[in-house]
Amino acid sequence: MNKKDFTARVAEKSGLSQADADAALKAMIDTIVEVGSAEDKINLxxxxxxxxxxxxxxxxxxxxxxxxxxxxxxxxxxxxxxxALSL
Structure with missing residues (x-):
């Protein structure tokens, strides 16, 4: 699965447009990188x-x-x- 397929599935499940789902994913990745570069921990x-x-x-x-x-x-x-991610 590539990013386009992933954002399409997220958009479908959340009711967002594909552009909004893509923007949300980009914002999430940017935030994780920003917080990680400060050597902080993010628990999801x-x-x-x-x-x-x-x-x-x-x-x-x-x-x-x-x-x-x-x-x-x-x-x-x-x-x-x-x-919880155990398959």
């Missing part, structure tokens, strides 16, 4: 928890050359699914 019952974390700098290897490289520290958004 029934869906899961999004949390911004700082990943430390680490050493890795280039798989094609075997050369050691340094992967810089960066912020990442982690997601832990709710148990």
């Amino acid at each position: 019952p029934g869906l899961g928890t999004f949390e911004g974390k700082m990943r430390d700098e680490r050493q890795a290897r280039n798989p094609s050359t075997g050369e050691a490289i340094t992967v810089p520290a960066k912020k990442v958004l982690k997601f832990k699914a709710s148990t």
Whole structure:
């Protein structure tokens, strides 16, 4: 399922227009990224928890050359699914 199919299904179930459902999805994603970049936690019952974390700098290897490289520290958004999502 792609974004267009997803927003069409959300629009159908919610009674929103497809443009409104697309705008709502975009706003939700933007908000999750914004809050996650501040390293806060977002708990959405029934869906899961999004949390911004700082990943430390680490050493890795280039798989094609075997050369050691340094992967810089960066912020990442982690997601832990709710148990309600078990299929």
